[in-house]
Amino acid sequence: MLFAIPMLAFSAVSLILLKHFSAKYGWKAGSIKVKRGDVLKWAIYGAIIPLWVELDILFSYVNLAMTTIVAVIIAIVFAFCYAVCKNKGVIFLPIPLIATIVVTALTHYIFIPPSPKNWSTYFYIGIKADEILYFYSWLAPPWIVGMAYLRSNLKDGYIVLPLAVISYFLLILFLFPVLSFFGYEASMIAIYSIVALIVLGILRRVKE
Amino acid sequence: MKVYKIKMGCVPDSSGGFGFILMYPLACILAAILASGCIYAAVQLGVLDDEEADDEHEESKD
Helix, strand or coil, X not given: CCCHHHHHXXXXXXXXXXXXXXXXXXXXXXXXXXXXXXXXXXXXXXXXXXXXXXXXXXHHHHCHHHHHHHXXXXXXXXXXXXXXXXHHCCCCCHHHHHHXXXXXXXXXXXXXXXXXXXXXXXXXXXXXXXXXXXXXXXXXXXXHHHHXXXXXXXXXXXXXXXXXXXXXXXXXXXXXXXXXXXXXXXXXXXXXXXXXXHHHHHHXXXXX | CCEEEECCEEEECCCCCXXXXXXXXXXXXXXXXXXXXXHHHHHHHCCXXXXXXXXXXXXXXX
């Protein structure tokens, strides 16, 4: 369970800092009007988060202390960037989006396969470079759906995200071991089609 | 079964990432619970309200 320490550190530090900024700048929770752009934005956040979860687990197996330190630094940078963007009225989304793309590309480059002679380093935490992206393609759907639903039902949608992740994992745990490669591809196409349909349905229900 | 020696110990090839895969669903569920909790707390703090408000002011007058 030690892999949870960086996640908990990130949550704690970012929430403490956001609480501080909320009191400092007088942010108030008022009426929340849901727009289609917001739902799309949260769906993109839902696509970003699993990559960070994955990298977090991955690097916590490599070096737990360093991963925790980096998670705390990222939490501080995150909260400061968010506060600056919110106070200046700048759109925040490009920052995590670009950071995610850059960090994922860097990770993929770092974990690029060495020559077959050195495959011992290739498997040193039991995951290959391209498996990062395979795991991501398995993991992303419940996050995209859950975050889009959470944005459209912000007051009572908090239970949906964990439930979506749990039910989806139960589904794929029973489904994937019996699939061939073609079955895997077909199920991925089906799953992502359903994800697109659900997000479009949420977008359609949201007015404006 | 091939076993590769590494600095953290021995990781079997064929069941590569067994520990990772065992912990992975658990970690993702934990992350989902943490994420929804963080979002709930952020909404309570008023953090998530009114982002990008400047872009939509003209439309919201109607």
